[in-house]
Amino acid sequence: MAKNPMQFKYEGVLRTIFDETQKEKGIKLSEKTAWQFLYRALLWLEKIGNEEVPHIREVNDLKKRIWLDRGKRLAAFLNSNLEPTADPLSNRVGLLYEASNARKEQQKQNIVGTGFEYSLSILIKQFCSVAPLVKPKLNQLQGFELAPLRFVQQPDLALFDSQDFRILVSSKWSLRKDRLGEQLYEASFYRKRRPDLYIVFVVNEFDPSRLFHLARAPEVDRVYHVHLPALLDVYDPFPNQPTISRDYLIGDSEIAKRYQIYQNLKRDIRDLSELFSDIKRVKPGPSNQTCADAEI
DNA sequence: AAGAGCATGGAAGAACATAT
DNA sequence: ATATGTTCTTCCATGCTCTT
DSSP: OOOOHHHHHHHHHHHHHHHHHHHHHOOOOOTTTHHHHHHHHHOOEEEETTEEEEOOSOHHHHTSHHHHHHHHHHHHHHHHHSSOTTSOGGGSSOHHHHHSOOOTTOOOHHHHHHHHHHHHHHHHHHHHSOOOEESOOGGGSTTOTTSOTTSSOOOSEEEEOSSSEEEEEEEESSOOHHHHHHHHHHHHHHHHHOTTOEEEEEEOOOOHHHHHHHHTOTTOSEEEETTHHHHHHHHOSSTTOSOOOGGGGSTTOHHHHHHHHHHHHHHHOEEHHHHHHHHHHHSOOTTOOOHHHHHO
């Protein structure tokens, strides 16, 4: 199987970043710490006025108070949770972008999007002992041999292999309503032809309404966030308060609404670490049993 | 050389929320 | 009840990378 040059470039650079992070920074790569490696490689900071905040929103919105506050809140979270906490935050993120030959102010979208796909592929390979197909051709996949090549986009990641296609992973660094329709159309395209297919998204979106649109769509089985605890921290209406009066939690006050959003995020969005255990649960065993045989 | 695909920037109006 | 402010949706567009 011929590998294309792109695969070498991204995979090689990302593996180097992951290895160096383990060796030099002493961070052990595990299902629980995978998010740190993703942020280390892919997240970047945006300078807004005097502040440096993570780019969790288009810059024009990030300048507004509400998103600036959320950005600052995430920056604080990362400062104390993204290792090594002694380093300045700006040294702890954006390594793939730095390693690429991109100019300083160059746009990052391709690097982020493709880097995200390959990062997930590396992580899945590491934890689940199975190499996902990255951007496979539609007609390589079981059940889609006769499908026209350009009918829908190529999937981001497919598991487990061409002959045994059971999980489709879409990785999107951010979501937007105007792209959502296309993505749901694709999901339903796959679902209509293969109702048994497990269709999931991995995202780093920080807007609850965008997340809910995706997570509540019937075409989508699961939505995983790169780091759910970080997302929840940004929307935690009661930070550092061990006990809360129940009066705050009911009614339609401002604080009660925020609590609702927080609860809904908790209910509808999953953490990336669950992706790995979910894949392992579906994965065929060494005896070549099907999923149904193995589980039931 | 042309095309697909990625995540983004930005504008403008709709929809919703809040203050007076 | 009205005006004002904020967020969401929609539309159009960019610059880059990789494929055809």
